Amino acid sequence: MNEMLHELQESELGKLLINEPLSNHTTIKIGGPADLLIIPKDIAGIKKTVELINKYKMPWTVIGRGSNLLVSDKGIEGAVIKLGSGLDHLLISGTTVTVGGGYPIVKLSMVISKEGLDGFAFASGIPGSVGGAVYMNAGAHGSDISKILTKAHVLFEDGSLEWLSKDELEFSYRTSILQKKRPGIVLEAEFELVEGKKEEIMLTMQKNKDYRRDTQPWNYPCAGSIFRNPLPQYAGQLIEEAGLKGYSIGGAQVSEMHGNFIVNAGEATAQNVLDLIQFIKDTILEKYGVVMETEVEIIGRK
Template identity: 60%
Template sequence: MQHVYNELTEKSVGKVLIDEPFKKHTTIKIGGPADLFIRPKSIDSLKDALAILKKHDLPIRVIGRGSNLLTPDEGIRGAVIQFGKGLDHLEVLDDQIRVGGGYPLVRLAAMISRESLSGLEFAAGIPGSVGGAVFMNAGAHGSDISKILVKAHILFEDGTTEWLTNEQMQFDYRKSVLQDERKGYCIEAVFQLARGDKKAVLKEMKKHKEYRRETQPWDYPCAGSIFRNPLPNHAGQLVEELGLKGHRIGGAKISDMHGNFIVNEGDASYHDVIVLIELIKEQVKAEYQIEMMTEVEILS
């Protein structure tokens, strides 16, 4: 791995680390070392890094702010690329914005609201990056990314790039074309917003942020919603009806506050969380004949 590290640093692609603990980069604070951990300093540097990694036939994982990830304690083989500094540019063009995939969604929503732009209020409190939000069509409070996206600049696994329109992204509930048919990563997005009353926009932002603080257990490390809502049902409600809130395996616990959250109370392992996930799946299936699908991305 050292020779690949040397190539990456010689190319000056950005920050490159060997055996970087993954738990430092996920909101649930679980995960062993990544063989290589790379934070590109620009889109061109990202392309250079991908070319080097592909030349050496290394497995590649791309992450944002680590808010919907569960990673094994044994670590991740190959390379992890994090979209962050260097891919967090922002340009405001009247009522449209062009923003890098590494830009934090919470910060973007707050900044845009101060500019009297409406459309991102739903994102108040969503702890992910723009790239991850586009990838999974993140949403809340009756809105989501598909409602505001004009187009997304996608870097595909073969190293090519293309702007995809909203229609081409094939958005659905917590889904986009990037997850299945055209695997790739959102490096930039253009959002269509609307000029609004600044006080009204800020008030709506505050309401959504307070709702999350009052109903979700962000006082503990967690990965956000574990399951997609099996509409018209809601995952948290099903868990609560089964009496599973508060159930614990090792250091992992189904939140007392919200049934669709699993929190790390200090020493939870990957295995602890997986066992809880499987327990919920089995009991929901047995009681309601509903197949639960995870929203959190489980790496292996």
């Protein structure tokens, strides 16, 4: 790794951190070290970073703002590329919005709404970055990214770049083609919105933010929704009806506010969370015959 590290440093691609605890980079504040954490300063830096990683055959993983993510206590082998301030550009041209993959979703929804553009208010309380939101087709309040996205600029594992249309991204409930079939990094996204009344949009956005504040435990470190909704049923409702609110294993606890959230109530480990997830799965299957699938992404050394 020393030779690759030297080449990365010489290229001045961005910030490099060795054995960096990923608990510093996840919203649930859990995660062992990354062998190497790279925060590229721009798109060119990301492309060059991937080229060098591939040259030295080092495994690599991409993260954004660390929401919807559970990192193993043993950390992540190889390089972790974090999309941050180097990919936070924004261009608004009429009703078309082009934005970098590292741009915060909450900030974007605010900026767009103040411009009087409608269609993005649903995302006003979603943590995380644009890239992560596209990757998992994030959604809330009856809408999701696929409803407004037109195309995404993606860097694939082999270093190639391509703009993929909405259809090519093969969106479905909380998934896209980028998760398994064609893994890649969302560098930029283009959204098509509609003109609306600023006051009405801001009111809707505030209602959505208030709802999240009142029903979801963001005052504790957490990763967002743990399970996909087994539609037409809802994960949180099933968990609550099973009497699991407040149930804990170690420092990991099912939120008292919302059954589909697990919070870090104090010094929780990733294993605590994994054990709690399994306990919930087993309980819901036994009580209701429903197979629960995780929405949170679980990564790192086994």
